[in-house]
Amino acid sequence: MRRLLYIICAVFIAQSCETPIDPKLPENGSDVVVYSFYRPDSRIQMDVFNAIPILDVNSFQRLENLEVRLNVNGDFQEVLLEENGSYISSILPEEGDTYSFELMSEDGLVSASSYIPESVEILNATLSRELVDINIGEYGYPAEVTFQDPAGVSNYYSLEVFVEECSVGCSNQTIEGELNEVLIEDLDVDTGGTTDVIIGGGPEAIDGFRYLYFEDDSFDGEVFTFNFYIIPTILNFDRSDDVKVRFVLKSLTKEYFDYLVTSDYQLTLEEEGSLSEPVQISTNINNGMGVFAGYNYNVYSLQP
Amino acid sequence: MRASLLILLLLTVGKVAFSQSSMDNSMLFKDFIAYIDENSDYRFSYPDDIKNKRLIINERININDPDSFKEFLESAGIAIKVRKNLLIFKKVKVFEEPVISEQQNEVQNRVVSGFVRDGNSGESLIGAHVIDIATGRGVTTNLYGFFSLTLTGDTIEVSFIGYEPQRIVAKPGVSDYEFGLIPSTKMLSEVVITSEREIHEVTEMSKVTLQPEKIKKLPVFMGETDVMKTLQLLPGVQSGNEGSSGIYVRGGGQDQNLILLDGVPVYNANHLFGFFSVFNADAINQVSLIKGGFPARYGGKLSSVIDIQMKEGNMNEFEGEGAVGLIASKLTLSGPINQGKTSFMVSGRRTYIDALTVPLMKWSGADRVFGYNFWDLNAKINHIANPKDRFYLSFYSGRDKFYNDYKFNQIADINEKEHSNINWGNITSAFRWNRRFTDRLFGNLTATYSRYRFELETILDYNYGESVESPDLYRENDYFSNIQDLGVKMDFDYFLNNNHQVKFGVNAINHQLKPGISSFRSHTETDTTFGSTKVDLNEFYAYLEDEFKLFNSTSLNVGLHFSGAEVASRNYFYLQPRISLNQKVAKNWSVKASYARMAQYIHLLVNSGVGLPTDLWVPSTDLVKPQVSDQIALGVASTFIGMEVSVEGYYKWMDNLIEYKEGAGFLDIDSEWEHKVEFGKGDSYGVELFVQKKVGRSTGWVGYTWSKTTREFPNLNFGKPFPYRYDRRHDISVVYNYELNKRINVSGVWVYGTGNAITLPTASIPKATWDSSGPSYEEFVKQYPGRNSTRMQDYHRLDLSISFKKQKRWGERSWVFGVYNAYSRQNPTFIDFDDTKPNEKQFKKISLFPIIPNVSYQFKF
Structure with missing residues (x-):
């Protein structure tokens, strides 16, 4: 369908023209961009940047020398320590607690709040050592992860796969190893009309994803098995089969999930040259951009 | 002259015997006065508002005896007093109905x-x-x-x-x-007496009726007369993108137009992505557009009713017309099957873009060959069974087809083939049975079928020999979505008296929707079918409306429309009151007001807002509620110096509108469309001015709209209201047609509109890729601070055309020359942000249509 549109447009564009213009853009508001995704047992790290005006050719700069105040459940906890351009907490966040921050920028007070949701346990995970041919012409190791979705609430998930080479011994750490890209092959009707196998970012996406994310709209409260493929990059049984594979099921807050969906989808639409409405990046930062969000996780290890 | 002759006859011959012929015994009061003035010494005094009173003069009168005028003057509600040679005429205040003679x-x-x-x-x-x-x-x-x-x-x-x-x-x-x-032959004369009820006399408001003969005289895009593009020139109607035939009425979406072809809903009125509409003007008898104050007989869509009546076919003689244009040709034939009893009409149109381009591409040796065409066919048979019963059978079918073939086998061990085929189109058909039950009661039974279907077939077949390190690949996908209606309705017109016209009826429709189903085969997969399941939605309505005169100067159209829908286990019901009021406030001036509530049970999910055939029709469900709107309108209407003038203000509020979620469709393992939509509301208000001259050598209109339209969705645009894509503060259309003589007709259209609202980025920000091993900021995303928060440049364009008509032995032929965008204004179609070169980022305005000439040859016999 897209090709058809291009062709039709091309016919007309043959005699049409492109003219550089300088549209009157609306005010952007604050230029402060904050990113922080925190989990239990790991210090909170916040990265703060300035946004770049759209026609500006400068690169991003981290904002330094800011006083970033951290609150826990509404009470002031500490001022974050600036370290290598990031702002780091001394405390380790805990499940169920609500965290918020405040910082004063040139554009005024910037703040946000989030919490750490409960983790969801992986009940079972399997991984096949047999490489299979996927519809797009790519190969992958079929894998699946099963978990019990908590009922009655909206849950948001992300799944990552870490692979650790164990020929010289394996770590007992919960998350260790290198992130291996994965693919999901989902036969779906694309509402955009470009029907084909929907594989991650579409038929052209053959590089895989660092993580897969999804919500529980269609399986709320059920035991759910998620099927996907692990691309033979780091995990490659032809080269070495002495590996430990860790499946990390993250429980995300809505703000984290929305950020992932919107930021990835914006890039996808741009790559496709879609005529759809551009995607606005979701944010929970007051007077700023980015996202400040907690998550939890559960790890299931396999040594196939 | 006619008046003088009549008076002369009456005064000299006396009582006249009338027969059922064109001879009459009536005249306007002003003509009567003119005659007396010319033939006597009387002077006169009379109020202005009796000038157009019609007098019925059945008896002999003596011009020198004003008392003999009394009887017929009183019948018309006029009293006379004689003071010497001064005749004083007065309107009789208590008069409501004329005194009726024996x-x-x-x-x-x-x-x-x-x-x-x-x-x-x-x-x-x-x-x-x-x-x-x-x-x-x-x-x-x-x-x-x-x-x-x-x-x-x-x-x-x-x-x-x-x-x-x-x-x-x-x-x-x-x-x-x-x-x-008999069609008037006096169209070129100075004045042609009009005839239909004038705008200030009609109770309905926000309604415009167009005749195809007028539409055909206007300049056209690429030589194709387009009914929908003419409707875009009316106030309150916004066009979509440049060249598109999509219409957006009083802030409503494209799916909120109830487009009826002979009473059958048409779900996709576009050919070629909206550059042309599916309606062939040669097959059309009349087009009406209602933007507000909807009579109770209409329902099912929120924003407008576009009621298109196909021609019935000539009962008396065989006739035809057609045209050969730059991109399409068409032919319409009609005539009697049984003279005076049964007639037919058939009309066809086809483009020939592919007939030119495909051979050219093949000849040039291109790996990829593509072609496009569309056609449509209208047909109708009508049969008068007896003076009470009449039957109609009407049919429409139209199809767009795009095909694309790729073949590459120039290198050894590589054999690549791709084929895609995209078809979309409508079929509508209606069977109607008219019956005059009594002199007062007229009934019409209609059985309808309508289907819109989109199909896409893609085949990819790559075969590689041993020298190529790549697996063979085969994928085949058939996708289709459709909406299919089967309906039956019964409408009655009951003419209680001249003051009460009552309409009532019932309607039941079964909508069958398949919002996206696909079957897939590949080198690893056997046949698999997936997608949304078929949904049945049963919709019904019943209505009752009465158009009546409350007082001599006050008329009302009051009605009630009750509709409901059943989908799966869910039922929805809406009671929709409708009222229109016309209060005459002065001679030729009236004030009008209306209120209408509308409900809509099926929705269009749009990807881009430009009217693509892939847009999905979806039903209301448990989760997706019917769209509802309320609209109030207030206006004045007048007719003076041969022109109709109306000014209307409206306010419309809509609820349960749907839009795709931000990010819907991407990596979404839940394929249910219901979970990919957001729900919100919308508001639109504005003022419309419409000045129209319908008769004479110069005809045309000026339309101006000031309006503001917003949408508000809790989960879009951060929950803040945003301008609707086709929100235009100012919109002007000037349409002019002039008949130089019997052979030559010139016309022009000028349009102006505030630039479309568009979403543009204002900043770049780093994209966080934050997996469990840590953060990275390798990519950038764009910050869009507000949906549709920027405006494109204003739009304006002038189109001109001239036609040369000539009578031939076999009929009539015309050469029509036209030019679209006469001063080649570079109107923006969209704005692109180009950041392919990091040091030369810029916004670019893309203009599609510069000056485009066209020529067509039209004939009629």
């Missing part, structure tokens, strides 16, 4: 009924005015040309714009009349 009394409250048709072709004339001369009151013909008139006098006048009015004296005992009006 002779007239014999036929008092007699009901006559019948049909008004084109005298040459037998086509029904819709909205023709049938009046009882004695009272000056009348009725209009319905969609089938039927009328029922309560006659207090004995004279009926029938008129319709573009036709010679006809007047007859009703014979005693005869109640069934068939009027055949």
Whole structure:
């Protein structure tokens, strides 16, 4: 369908023209961009940047020398320590607690709040050592992860796969190893009309994803098995089969999930040259951009 | 002259015997005065508002005896006083109905009924005015040309714009009349007496009716006359993107237009992505657009009713017309099957873009060959079984087809083939049975079928030999989405008297929707079918409306529309009151007001807002509630110096609108479309000015709209209201047509509109890729601070055309030359942000259509 549109447009564009213009853009508001995704047992790290005006050719700069105040459940906890351009907490966040921050920028007070949701346990995970041919012409190791979705609430998930080479011994750490890209092959009707196998970012996406994310709209409260493929990059049984594979099921807050969906989808639409409405990046930062969000996780290890 | 002749006859010959012929015994008061003034020494005094009173002069009168005027003046509600040689005429205040003479009394409250048709072709004339001369009151013909008139006098006048009015004296005992009006040959004369009810007399507001003959005279895009593009020129109607035939009425979406072709809903009115509409003007009899104040007989969509009536076919003689244009040709034939009883009409159109491009591409040796065409076919048969029963069978089918073939085998061990085929189109058909049950009751039974279907077939087949390190690949996908309606409705018109026209009826429709189903095969997968399941939605409505005169100067159309829908286990019901008021405030001036509530049970999920065939029709469900709107409108209407003027203000609020979620469709393992949509509301308000000149050598209109339209969705645009994509503060259309002489016609259209609202980025920000091993910021995303928060440049364009008509032995031919965008304004179609070169980022305006000339050859026989 897209090709058809291009062709039709091309016919007309043959005699049409492109003219550089300088549209009157609306005010952007604050230029402060904050990113922080925190989990239990790991210090909170916040990265703060300035946004770049759209026609500006400068690169991003981290904002330094800011006083970033951290609150826990509404009470002031500490001022974050600036370290290598990031702002780091001394405390380790805990499940169920609500965290918020405040910082004063040139554009005024910037703040946000989030919490750490409960983790969801992986009940079972399997991984096949047999490489299979996927519809797009790519190969992958079929894998699946099963978990019990908590009922009655909206849950948001992300799944990552870490692979650790164990020929010289394996770590007992919960998350260790290198992130291996994965693919999901989902036969779906694309509402955009470009029907084909929907594989991650579409038929052209053959590089895989660092993580897969999804919500529980269609399986709320059920035991759910998620099927996907692990691309033979780091995990490659032809080269070495002495590996430990860790499946990390993250429980995300809505703000984290929305950020992932919107930021990835914006890039996808741009790559496709879609005529759809551009995607606005979701944010929970007051007077700023980015996202400040907690998550939890559960790890299931396999040594196939 | 005619008036003088009549008076002369009356004054000298005395009582005149009338027959059912064009001879009459009535005249306007002003003509009467003019004659007396010319032939006597009397001076006069009279109020201005009786000038157009019609006098019925049955008795001999003596010009020198003003007392002899009394009787017929009183019948018209005029009193006379004589003071020496001064005649003082006054309006009788208590007068409501004329005094009925003894002779007239014999036929008092007699009901006559019948049909008004084109005298040459037998086509029904819709909205023709049938009046009882004695009272000056009348009725209009319905969609089938039927009328029922309560006659207090004995004279009926029938008129319709573009036709010679006809007047007859009703014979005693005869109640069934068939009027055949003859098209006026005086269109080029200075003044043509009009005829249909004038705008200030009509109760309905926010309604415009167009005749295809007028539409055809206007400049066209690429030589193709387009009904929908003409509707875009009316106030309150916004066009979509440049060149598109999509219409957006009073802030509504494209899916909120109830487009009826012979009473059958049409779900996709676009060919070629909206550059042309599916309606072939040669097959159309009349087009009406209602933007507000909807009568109770309409329902199912929120924002407009576009009621298109196909031609019925010539009952008397064989005729045809056609055109050969730059991109398409068309031919329409009609004639009697059984003269005076049965007629047919068939009309076809096809483009030939692919006939030129495909051979050219093949000849050039291109690996990829693609082609596109569309066609449509209209057909209708109508049969008069007896004076009470008439049957119609109408059919429409249209199809767009795009095909694309790729083949590469120039290198050894590589054999790549791709094929895609995209088809979309509508089929509609209707069977109608008209029956005149009594002189007052007319009924119409309609059975309808409508289907819109989109199909896409793609095959990819790559075979590689041993020298190529790549696996063979095969994928085949068939996708289709469709909406199919089966419906039956019964409508009744009950003409209680000239003051009450009651309409009532019921309708039931079964909608069958398949919002996206695919079957897939590949080198690893056997046949798999997936996608949304079929959904049945049963919709019904019942309505009752009465158009009546509350007082002499106040008319009302009051109605109730009750509709409901059943989908799966869920039922929805909506009671929708409708009211329109016309209060005459001065001569030729009236104030109008209306309120209408509308409900819509099926929705269009759009990807881009430009009217793609891939847009999905989806039903209301448990989760997705029906769209509802309320609209109030207030306006004034007038007719003076031969022009219709109306000014209307409206406010419309809509609820349960749907849009795709941000990010819907991407890596979404839940394929249910219901979970990919957001729900919100919308508001629109504005003022519309419409000045139209319908008759004479110069015709045309000026339309101006000031409006503001917003949408508000809790989960879009951070929950803040945002301008609708086609929100335009100012919108102007100037349409002018001038008949230089019988052979040459020139016309021009100028449009101006505030630039479209568009979403543009204002900043770049780093994209966080934050997996469990840590953060990275390798990519950038764009910050869009507000949806549709920027405006494109204003849009304006001038189109011109000139046609040269010539009579030939076989009929008539015309050469039509036109130019689209005469001063080649570079109007923005969209704005692109180009950041391919990091040091040369820029916004670019893309303009699609510079000046485009066109020529077509038209013929009629």
